[in-house]
Amino acid sequence: MGMLDGLPFAFWNSPFNTRKYVDSIFADVMSKAKVSTLIIDIRNNEGGDNTGNYILSYITRQKLGCDDPDHRCFRFLTVPDSLLLYLSTWDRSFKAPKDPTHFFINKLNLYEQKKDHDDCAYITPKEKVFKGKVYLLINAKNSSASYEMARNFKMNQLGTVVGETTGGIDKVLMEASSSF
Template structure:
């Protein structure tokens, strides 16, 4: 599985992928935390909408409002956002039972880091490459509130959902560290070489030998 230079995706996608890699029921993430019950509403719903889009979104706003509002709940003084990925999921009938290698690098972020962190914790795969850019213990993403900086006028997306893999946290404040570190040099890039993938193919060839 190659998730190098992968900036992320949806929880639904990685939960579906994980269901093909785990032979037993699993829970992908811990309950996702938000600051308040209204946090999901601070997502610039009308951002970059043309006239027709604005009109349509205006009509749909009540559904959006109630959908987001009822997707949050409070427990032990904290607010959480409901997702399917924090519930127990069943493996697929045709789950893959072979050895899994996953390629990662410094441009693996967000959902790709959640996936690799979970795979490493559960010992479902061998991670090869370089430390991910996304943190091992979670990410603040899910949906975003865009804020315009006062001087540069740059639109800065700020995640409002704390998403953490269902793992034993490392508390290292680092990305997901590969099981096998294989670095890519500038020379490799210029010569279009892939030492990380080469390591995996060599390892597979070794395991095929009698």
């Protein structure tokens, strides 16, 4: 049995090379003939970058994505100057003023980015993928990118999800099975 755990997805302003680390883990797991089960533990992972999708590229046999494309929405198109001092984020676009002509008001009364191109982030399988059973451990702290990883894992039936309901993202929550 192989185990991948404790990997946060947030490496903003860090020299740590997440992809290289994930590559090394899967190279090790797949080099061992006896490893027929992999447990990926993302409990307590609150999200960050797209490390989860990179991990999924090692366990899927088909290209994933675009069944449920992301919708980039904002409550405001500009951040008040009085708040800028208190905001810190890896994504500078949140602080940048937005051109109102690039947005429309959606049914949730949020500014949603107009789409004129396919902006889905496809997950393309690696040349060598793990072919055994995969279990994904989740809990209520999963949100943002770790929720998206769990959603993609479950929707594409890449294995068994085990744990509690995720913290979700926006108004969507994901239910998990309670045991193996």
